[in-house]
Amino acid sequence: MEARLRAALAPEVLRLRDDSAHHAGHAGAREGGHYYLEIVSARFAGLPRVHRHRLVYDALADLMQKGIHALAIDARAPDEQQKPGL
16 A cells, blocks of 8 residues: 555655554454555645545555555645644
């Protein structure tokens, strides 16, 4: 996942956390992992959140069909301030 995101979006920051263990026993856990992504890329500059997420989904297209059940995304441009708590 990280290699695909780096190749597609050239991020300045990329943090990927596997939260799958927190969803053990959840019906969707059999379909793939649960992940949290924090990514900062110049490619996101001027884009609304839905377009930023689309760029991430496009980079991970086949994994979204199998391997990833849930993906929480925090996608920011370099000039955007980091949210507290991240």
